[in-house]
Amino acid sequence: MTITEQQLELLKQYKDKSYINSLLAEQSYDYYNFVKNIINIPLILCNTIMVIINSIITNQDLLKILNIILNSSTGLIISMISNFKVYEKIQQYHQIQIKFNKLNHQIDSKMNNDKDNITSEYITGIIDDYDQILESIEYAFPIKIKSKIKHQYEGKLTLPSSLAIDIVGICENNKCCVKV
Numbered sequence: 001m002t003i004t005e006q007q008l009e010l011l012k013q014y015k016d017k018s019y020i021n022s023l024l025a026e027q028s029y030d031y032y033n034f035v036k037n038i039i040n041i042p043l044i045l046c047n048t049i050m051v052i053i054n055s056i057i058t059n060q061d062l063l064k065i066l067n068i069i070l071n072s073s074t075g076l077i078i079s080m081i082s083n084f085k086v087y088e089k090i091q092q093y094h095q096i097q098i099k100f101n102k103l104n105h106q107i108d109s110k111m112n113n114d115k116d117n118i119t120s121e122y123i124t125g126i127i128d129d130y131d132q133i134l135e136s137i138e139y140a141f142p143i144k145i146k147s148k149i150k151h152q153y154e155g156k157l158t159l160p161s162s163l164a165i166d167i168v169g170i171c172e173n174n175k176c177c178v179k180v
Contacts, residue, residue: 015107016158025097
């Protein structure tokens with residue numbers, strides 16, 4: 001049984017949405033990877049300085065104080081990474097990007113190579129797959145990235161519901177007034 005133009009349009013909308021979500025996930029992955037790398041620089045420096053200090057300084061009291069300071073700094077940096085769940089976000093965004101890419105490619109392939117065999121059940125399966133991927137997202141995409149993607153693709157592609165609403169920012173006088 002062939003599908004209607006309305007059903008084909010629905011499939012195209014889910015293709016657009018999966019593509020946009022893939023971009024959101026990819027850019028979020030890149031952002032948090034950058035954050036991780038920036039945070040790791042002081043960690044590397046602290047550990048390097050600790051090795052140098054331990055091999056140069058012979059005064060045990062001074063060595064003890066410097067080691068406490070450097071170990072505390074290292075602990076603080078590791079705590080920040082853990083508290084902000086940087087590694088978990090990187091992993092999630094990478095997995096989400098892969099899943100949305102696969103879904104997008106699956107829809108694209110079906111629409112271009114097997115259009116005559118698209119059924120209502122196939123479309124329902126795509127919608128279910130899309131919803132399952134969305135439900136697996138634990139961490140929201142950063143607002144800056146959402147805003148950038150929204151402005152770039154609004155009016156060109158069907159936006160996912162996470163971008164279909166206006167993002168409100170806080171003004172200087174602590175009132176919600178700016179559409180981002």
